[in-house]
Amino acid sequence: MFKSIRDRLLLSYLLVLVAVLGSFALAVRITFARSLNEQLLARLEVLSRVATQELELEDDGVIEVDDEVIVSVNQAVQWFDVNGNLLGQQGDALLTLPFSPTEVLQRQRSPAPVQGITTVVNDYDTGQFIGYARVSESTVELNATLRRFDSGLGGGIALALGLSTLGGLWLTRQAMRPIEQSFAQLQRFTADASHELRSPLMAIRANAEVALKYPEAIRSGDRDKFTAIQSAATQMTALTEDLLLLARLDQTQILQMEAITLASLIEPLLTLYQTQADSKAIQLAVKLHDGDAVVNGDRIQLTRLLTNLLDNALRYTPEQGQILIQTEVKGEHIQIRVQDNGIGLTPEQQAQVFERFWQADQARTYQSKGAGLGLAIAQAIAHSHNGSLSVTSQLNQGACFTLKLPAQ
Numbered sequence: 001m002f003k004s005i006r007d008r009l010l011l012s013y014l015l016v017l018v019a020v021l022g023s024f025a026l027a028v029r030i031t032f033a034r035s036l037n038e039q040l041l042a043r044l045e046v047l048s049r050v051a052t053q054e055l056e057l058e059d060d061g062v063i064e065v066d067d068e069v070i071v072s073v074n075q076a077v078q079w080f081d082v083n084g085n086l087l088g089q090q091g092d093a094l095l096t097l098p099f100s101p102t103e104v105l106q107r108q109r110s111p112a113p114v115q116g117i118t119t120v121v122n123d124y125d126t127g128q129f130i131g132y133a134r135v136s137e138s139t140v141e142l143n144a145t146l147r148r149f150d151s152g153l154g155g156g157i158a159l160a161l162g163l164s165t166l167g168g169l170w171l172t173r174q175a176m177r178p179i180e181q182s183f184a185q186l187q188r189f190t191a192d193a194s195h196e197l198r199s200p201l202m203a204i205r206a207n208a209e210v211a212l213k214y215p216e217a218i219r220s221g222d223r224d225k226f227t228a229i230q231s232a233a234t235q236m237t238a239l240t241e242d243l244l245l246l247a248r249l250d251q252t253q254i255l256q257m258e259a260i261t262l263a264s265l266i267e268p269l270l271t272l273y274q275t276q277a278d279s280k281a282i283q284l285a286v287k288l289h290d291g292d293a294v295v296n297g298d299r300i301q302l303t304r305l306l307t308n309l310l311d312n313a314l315r316y317t318p319e320q321g322q323i324l325i326q327t328e329v330k331g332e333h334i335q336i337r338v339q340d341n342g343i344g345l346t347p348e349q350q351a352q353v354f355e356r357f358w359q360a361d362q363a364r365t366y367q368s369k370g371a372g373l374g375l376a377i378a379q380a381i382a383h384s385h386n387g388s389l390s391v392t393s394q395l396n397q398g399a400c401f402t403l404k405l406p407a408q
C-alpha cells in the first residue's frame with residue numbers, strides 16, 4: 001500500500017518537473033533560434049543594401065551589373081531586370097527557387113539550405129525602377145549551431161531528470177517514513193488491544209455461562225441480564241477476533257499456502273450454509289466452470305473470505321431469493337463470483353463497502369448483527385493472495401462480489 005503511494009508521489013513529482021523543464025527548454029530554444037535568425041537577416045540586409053548599388057542604368061538605357069565582388073563566404077547575390085530575367089550573379093549560396101518579385105523572404109532546404117531576401121532596385125541618379133537584387137546566405141552553419149544547442153539542452157534535461165529521480169526517491173522515502181511508522185504503530189496497537197481483550201471477554205462469557213447453568217440459584221429476573229451479558233460478550237469476542245485478524249493481515253502475516261482445487265474449496269461451504277438458506281427459503285446454487293482448477297492459497301483464510309461473502313448474501317437477500325456461486329477460469333486468473341438478488345447497493349455505497357466498520361443504512365434496518373468488518377477482512381485476504389475483490393450491484397436487484405485470484 002505504502003509502496004504504491006510512494007510511487008504515485010514520485011511519479012507526480014517527476015511529471016511536474018518534466019512539465020517545468022520542458023516549457024523552460026522550449027522557451028530558451030525558441031528565443032535562441034529567433035536571435036540566430038535575426039542575426040542572419042541583419043547580415044542579408046547589409047548585403048542587400050550593397051547589392052542594390054551594383055545595378056546601374058547606363059546612358060544608353062542598358063542596365064549593367066558592376067564586376068566588384070561584394071559577397072563573403074556562404075553568401076550569394078542575384079540581379080534581375082524588371083521582368084525577372086537574370087542579369088548576373090555572385091557567390092555559392094544561391095537560391096535555386098524561381099525568382100518571385102512578390103516574395104520578399106525565401107527559404108529552401110534542398111539542394112542546399114539557403115535563406116534569401118529580395119529587394120527592389122531603383123537607379124541611384126534618376127530614381128527609376130530598374131530591377132531586383134536577391135541576396136542569400138547558407139543556413140548550414142545556423143542549423144548546425146541549433147543542433148548542437150539541442151543536444152546540449154537535451155543532455156542537460158536528461159541529466160537533471162536522472163538526478164531528480166534519485167533525489168525524488170530519497171525525498172519520498174523520507175516523507176513516507178513517519179507515516180509508515182505511525183501506521184505500523186496503530187496496527188500493533190490494534191493487534192495488541194484485541195489480543196489483550198480476549199481473556200477478560202472469555203472470563204465474562206464463561207462466568208455468565210456458569211451462572212446460567214444453575215438458574216435456580218439466580219434471583220428471578222436476573223436471568224435475562226445474564227443472558228444479555230453472555231450474548232454481548234459473544235458479540236465482542238467475534239469483533240475482537242475480526243480486528244485481530246485484520247491487523248495481522250495488514251502486517252502481511254505469513255499464510256499457510258497449499259494447492260487447493262476449487263471444488264474442495266467451495267463444496268464444503270454449500271453444506272455449511274444449506275440449512276441457513278433453507279430457513280429463509282433461499283435457493284443456493286453452485287456452478288463450477290472447472291472444479292479441478294487449482295489455486296495456491298491458505299485454505300482457512302480463503303474459506304473465511306468466501307463465508308464472509310456468503311454470510312452477507314444470505315443476510316441481505318430477502319426470503320425466496322436466490323444465491324449463485326460461480327467459478328470461471330480465465331487464462332491466468334480464477335474468478336469466484338457470489339451473486340444474490342437481494343437489496344443491492346447504490347454506486348456510492350459500492351465505493352464504500354470495503355471500508356472498515358462501514359454499513360449501509362438499510363443493513364441496520366435489516367437487523368444486521370455485524371460490525372461492518374466482513375468485507376474489509378475479505379478484501380485484505382484477497383490482497384494477501386495477490387488477488388482482488390470487487391463488487392457490481394444495482395439497488396434492489398442484487399449484488400455480485402467477484403474474487404479474482406492468480407491461477408496456479
Ligand SMILES: Nc1ncnc2c1ncn2[C@@H]1O[C@H](COP(=O)(O)OP(=O)(O)OP(=O)(O)O)[C@@H](O)[C@H]1O
Pocket residue numbers: 308312313316340342343344345353358359360361362363368369370371372373374375376398399
Ligand atoms: N450482498 C450484499 N447485498 C447488499 N448489501 C451488502 C451485501 N454485502 C454487503 N453489503 C453491505 O455492505 C456492508 C458491509 O458489509 P460487511 O460484510 O463488511 O459488514 P456486515 O455484514 O455489516 O458485518 P460483518 O460482516 O462484520 O458481520 C453491509 O453492512 C451491507 O450494507
Ligand SMILES: [Mg+2]
Pocket residue numbers: 308311312370373374375
Ligand atoms: Mg458481512
